[in-house]
Amino acid sequence: MMPLYGAIEAGGTKFNCMIARSPEDIIAETRIPTTTPHETLAAAIAFFQPYASRGELVALGIGTFGPVDLQPGSPTFGYITYTPKPGWSMTDFYSPLQRALGVPVAFETDVNAAAYGEHTWVEANRSLDPFVYVTVGTGIGVGTLVNGRPLHGLLHSEAGHLLLPRDTDLDPFDGVCPFHGACLEGMASGTAMNQRWGQPAETLGDDHPAWQLEADYLALGVANLVLTLSPKRIVLGGGVMQRAGLLQKVQQKVRMVLNGYIHTPNILANIESYIVAPGLGTRSGMLGAVALAKDLGKIEA
Amino acid sequence: MMPLYGAIEAGGTKFNCMIARSPEDIIAETRIPTTTPHETLAAAIAFFQPYASRGELVALGIGTFGPVDLQPGSPTFGYITYTPKPGWSMTDFYSPLQRALGVPVAFETDVNAAAYGEHTWVEANRSLDPFVYVTVGTGIGVGTLVNGRPLHGLLHSEAGHLLLPRDTDLDPFDGVCPFHGACLEGMASGTAMNQRWGQPAETLGDDHPAWQLEADYLALGVANLVLTLSPKRIVLGGGVMQRAGLLQKVQQKVRMVLNGYIHTPNILANIESYIVAPGLGTRSGMLGAVALAKDLGKIEA
Numbered sequence: 254m255m256p257l258y259g260a261i262e263a264g265g266t267k268f269n270c271m272i273a274r275s276p277e278d279i280i281a282e283t284r285i286p287t288t289t290p291h292e293t294l295a296a297a298i299a300f301f302q303p304y305a306s307r308g309e310l311v312a313l314g315i316g317t318f319g320p321v322d323l324q325p326g327s328p329t330f331g332y333i334t335y336t337p338k339p340g341w342s343m344t345d346f347y348s349p350l351q352r353a354l355g356v357p358v359a360f361e362t363d364v365n366a367a368a369y370g371e372h373t374w375v376e377a378n379r380s381l382d383p384f385v386y387v388t389v390g391t392g393i394g395v396g397t398l399v400n401g402r403p404l405h406g407l408l409h410s411e412a413g414h415l416l417l418p419r420d421t422d423l424d425p426f427d428g429v430c431p432f433h434g435a436c437l438e439g440m441a442s443g444t445a446m447n448q449r450w451g452q453p454a455e456t457l458g459d460d461h462p463a464w465q466l467e468a469d470y471l472a473l474g475v476a477n478l479v480l481t482l483s484p485k486r487i488v489l490g491g492g493v494m495q496r497a498g499l500l501q502k503v504q505q506k507v508r509m510v511l512n513g514y515i516h517t518p519n520i521l522a523n524i525e526s527y528i529v530a531p532g533l534g535t536r537s538g539m540l541g542a543v544a545l546a547k548d549l550g551k552i553e554a
Numbered sequence: 555m556m557p558l559y560g561a562i563e564a565g566g567t568k569f570n571c572m573i574a575r576s577p578e579d580i581i582a583e584t585r586i587p588t589t590t591p592h593e594t595l596a597a598a599i600a601f602f603q604p605y606a607s608r609g610e611l612v613a614l615g616i617g618t619f620g621p622v623d624l625q626p627g628s629p630t631f632g633y634i635t636y637t638p639k640p641g642w643s644m645t646d647f648y649s650p651l652q653r654a655l656g657v658p659v660a661f662e663t664d665v666n667a668a669a670y671g672e673h674t675w676v677e678a679n680r681s682l683d684p685f686v687y688v689t690v691g692t693g694i695g696v697g698t699l700v701n702g703r704p705l706h707g708l709l710h711s712e713a714g715h716l717l718l719p720r721d722t723d724l725d726p727f728d729g730v731c732p733f734h735g736a737c738l739e740g741m742a743s744g745t746a747m748n749q750r751w752g753q754p755a756e757t758l759g760d761d762h763p764a765w766q767l768e769a770d771y772l773a774l775g776v777a778n779l780v781l782t783l784s785p786k787r788i789v790l791g792g793g794v795m796q797r798a799g800l801l802q803k804v805q806q807k808v809r810m811v812l813n814g815y816i817h818t819p820n821i822l823a824n825i826e827s828y829i830v831a832p833g834l835g836t837r838s839g840m841l842g843a844v845a846l847a848k849d850l851g852k853i854e855a
Contacts, residue, residue: 320817335817383707395782399700406684406784407818414781414815416774418717418736432815435719473717480715481696481782483707514715514733516621516636517708 260542263317314546316366359545364396365403370541375532381485388491441470472506561843564618615847617667660846665697666704671842676833682786689792742771773807
């Protein structure tokens with residue numbers, strides 16, 4: 254019997270759960286609304302339980318909103334730590350799942366899982382290292398792989414909050430980040446767009462100047478990621494990035510901002526294959542959690 | 555017979571060369587002025603040659619100014635690539651040394667070597683990963699270790715050029731970086747200080763407002779490194795950092811800028827042991843090159 258892998262993509266509004274062997278071999282899927290930790294984790298356990306009790310489930314991968322404690326040996330390893338999401342601060346996510354299902358559990362941030370998914374399942378990405386995934390949605394998150402593994406350190410990447418140049422004459426908006434005001438997320442998240450323009454970003458026409466300004470901020474963030482991590486590819490995903498033409502605007506602006514300093518063909522000539530859309534569409538995180546479950550032994554080795 | 559390691563710290567004005575087994579066991583040292591590539595590399599080879607021909611030299615470590623090509627298999631692997639240093643663009647640094655001395659050569663950026671030196675030889679740093687070394691001198695450079703190894707990717711870290719917020723009302727200085735103007739190096743390098751204040755930075759008194767402004771820019775850069783790489787320790791070295799009180803100003807400002815977002819004791823309570831001065835003083839790069847030579851097999855495995 255072929256082993257099955259469980260996967261959870263845990264977000265602030267819903268938990269997506271999946272049983273699969275690969276993107277081409279998905280056995281079951283469900284969507285659970287994010288309510289209280291107790292109720293939500295119990296519903297997730299109930300979904301996986303039959304596969305675990307039949308011995309088919311061999312591992313579980315979790316990609317979750319955060320911040321989270323990824324440090325093995327820490328007393329709060331596997332917790333969602335200080336999140337603004339009501340009721341979820343200091344929630345032990347890892348242990349209840351691990352105990353109830355009795356299988357090894359890979360525990361990651363949602364964006365590290367998405368990076369891992371894009372890197373594992375998209376053939377063209379497989380050998381590219383370091384590898385970065387950025388999601389631009391309600392918030393902005395950055396997932397990072399180095400030496401094939403999600404980057405863990407003091408915490409994990411929080412590069413959605415990169416501090417960036419701004420021209421207050423051109424754009425007097427103060428940003429929406431409660432910690433930093435005008436950081437990347439504060440200026441360029443969907444939430445920031447909605448508030449700056451006084452209407453939902455998705456209702457702004459393709460020709461609205463909002464999109465060039467959005468590209469300008471995203472490009473500054475991406476340029477700083479290039480300068481710091483020297484990734485071999487950057488994937489830009491998330492709801493906001495689905496706007497037609499935005500990816501191309503970001504590509505052009507990154508090249509302008511770096512201004513010839515990073516002297517490689519990837520930036521100078523082939524930036525459209527260096528900064529790319531997700532190969533897995535909206536399923537990078539979900540399928541990344543499957544890959545994390547599958548590679549659990551390999552990653553922790 | 556105990557094996558000997560050769561090391562070169564290659565800078566724009568001088569090449570420091572060393573034969574050593576460890577920081578406590580240094581056999582010979584010399585300083586070669588950086589003139590033409592041919593002349594400079596020949597003088598370095600002449601220094602190491604006797605140890606190589608007696609079979610005592612088992613490996614050489616190079617930490618060099620750049621940018622450099624670190625990509626094994628690249629046709630220009632081991633080259634200094636597009637440097638503003640006259641005469642040095644597209645200089646093959648690795649091959650002449652490797653051929654003349656007949657030993658394995660570790661080839662790295664000066665700052666990656668410095669990071670490696672601090673991580674290898676300073677006991678308290680040894681298990682901390684990721685690990686970052688920043689030099690603030692004529693220019694600003696950032697060396698990065700992840701999973702114990704120097705971070706290589708598209709190129710290597712170029713985070714000295716991080717793009718940062720600025721307040722043009724408070725500081726109308728446009729920066730000295732020929733590529734980005736007001737990037738980190740453009741605003742906070744020794745060169746930038748000299749030009750902004752119209753006098754050499756070392757002649758500015760400890761109470762001059764220059765030092766708080768300097769700390770403000772360095773803190774923005776360090777904060778972005780924390781957000782992106784999540785290092786477990788950051789070492790701030792280089793000539794400018796030797797100013798009394800500057801390190802403490804940077805520590806305080808980093809905590810202010812992150813504003814509680816990175817919710818860990820390292821930032822909130824113990825930042826003085828998180829952002830630190832080099833344990834090896836001005837010899838991080840040199841002794842890092844020794845360590846790179848010593849660990850050559852381990853790193854490339």
